[in-house]
Amino acid sequence: MTILIESDEHKALREAVASFAKGRSGTADNKTLWREAAKLGYIGVNLPEEYGGGGGGIAELSLVLEELGTAGCPLLMMIVSPAICGTVIARFGTDAQKREWLPALADGSRLMAFGITEPDAGSNSHRITTTARRDEASGDWLLTGRKVFVSGVDIADATLIVGRTEDSRTGSLKPCLFIVPRDAPGFTRRPIDMELQAVEKQFELVLDDVRLPADALVGDEDAGLLQLFAGLNPERIMTAAFAIGMGRYALGKAIAYARERTVWKTPIGAHQAIAHPLAQAHIDLELARLMMQKAAQLYDAGDDAGAGEAANMAKYAAGEACVKAVDQSVHTLGGNGLTREFGLASLITASRVARIAPVSREMILNYVSHQTLGLPKSY
Numbered sequence: 001m002t003i004l005i006e007s008d009e010h011k012a013l014r015e016a017v018a019s020f021a022k023g024r025s026g027t028a029d030n031k032t033l034w035r036e037a038a039k040l041g042y043i044g045v046n047l048p049e050e051y052g053g054g055g056g057g058i059a060e061l062s063l064v065l066e067e068l069g070t071a072g073c074p075l076l077m078m079i080v081s082p083a084i085c086g087t088v089i090a091r092f093g094t095d096a097q098k099r100e101w102l103p104a105l106a107d108g109s110r111l112m113a114f115g116i117t118e119p120d121a122g123s124n125s126h127r128i129t130t131t132a133r134r135d136e137a138s139g140d141w142l143l144t145g146r147k148v149f150v151s152g153v154d155i156a157d158a159t160l161i162v163g164r165t166e167d168s169r170t171g172s173l174k175p176c177l178f179i180v181p182r183d184a185p186g187f188t189r190r191p192i193d194m195e196l197q198a199v200e201k202q203f204e205l206v207l208d209d210v211r212l213p214a215d216a217l218v219g220d221e222d223a224g225l226l227q228l229f230a231g232l233n234p235e236r237i238m239t240a241a242f243a244i245g246m247g248r249y250a251l252g253k254a255i256a257y258a259r260e261r262t263v264w265k266t267p268i269g270a271h272q273a274i275a276h277p278l279a280q281a282h283i284d285l286e287l288a289r290l291m292m293q294k295a296a297q298l299y300d301a302g303d304d305a306g307a308g309e310a311a312n313m314a315k316y317a318a319g320e321a322c323v324k325a326v327d328q329s330v331h332t333l334g335g336n337g338l339t340r341e342f343g344l345a346s347l348i349t350a351s352r353v354a355r356i357a358p359v360s361r362e363m364i365l366n367y368v369s370h371q372t373l374g375l376p377k378s379y
Helices: 008-021 030-039 058-070 077-092 095-107 224-260 272-300 304-338 345-350 361-372
Strands: 112-115 131-134 141-151 158-166 173-181 187-191 202-212
Touching: 008 058, 030 095, 058 077, 058 224, 058 272, 077 095, 077 112, 077 158, 077 224, 112 141, 141 158, 141 173, 158 202, 173 202, 173 224, 224 272, 224 304, 224 345, 272 304, 304 345, 304 361
Parallel strands: 112 158, 131 158
Antiparallel strands: 131 141, 141 202, 158 173, 187 202
């Protein structure tokens, strides 16, 4: 049974994170913020206690990211390092992989990036061409391919790469995940020149016969899709948290301004033309949060199929709500909404990210139309 009323423990965690993050917007560099958040147990709250984590789940981790975003200091790599990579290793990694990576991911001393998107394979993971083949003599893996729009590779100790291996029984390619150290020979990166300015940079990766030991493979070679979606569902949920936090941050700025800004002896927030759109934006964010919480609870309960549907819906709803909240907040401030003083203008571009990544809203509508509604596919 999914319960959408927050527990006392979740309320306490939310208050603690909000208190920790208060006043840090624009003042603390992400490296320091990450280290301090990890020290308090926030970064690894979803990872197993036996490996130094908090023993919680994606419900707790998404709550942390939402509150950090609401305070204006979101940590994008939380979506990648503990949520995707940490979850996949915790669920499917070998004992050795868990011992090596989970404590370090939990305490923030190491970071891991995630590489799936390719120049010709975005939402269609079946077109991934990065391949891994066995060196029969040594048992090593050799990876060759390209990845694009990989966040934080420059600050990550390794990247979890989605590749494909040949099924010996059918000859067809199947997805597998590999841990690739940042200094592996043949593993190179090039920054992508993004119009969007963010702390976490985007990179194109080239893997040119990158040699990896046999134990670089995460989990079972025959359980690729299950393992892949074990990371992609948390990614969608955490992206929703990222978007909701950003929307709440922008809305908070607009509400404060609407209370204080006075025209003709009346605060502008008293006028329904200002108040009602802000109220609508708040409602949309709250509805998106409910779906995010549902998705997180389903995932943490082990319902991967149910979580997949809810995670896609949560990501869609949060992306739309975030864009509307940011747009209305900037509009509420008028010209001030475009100044550095209020810090909203940059969100006009940033808010679009949740509509695009990690999967476009159009692909989510495709998913819902044929998976949920049973309508025929157009592709």
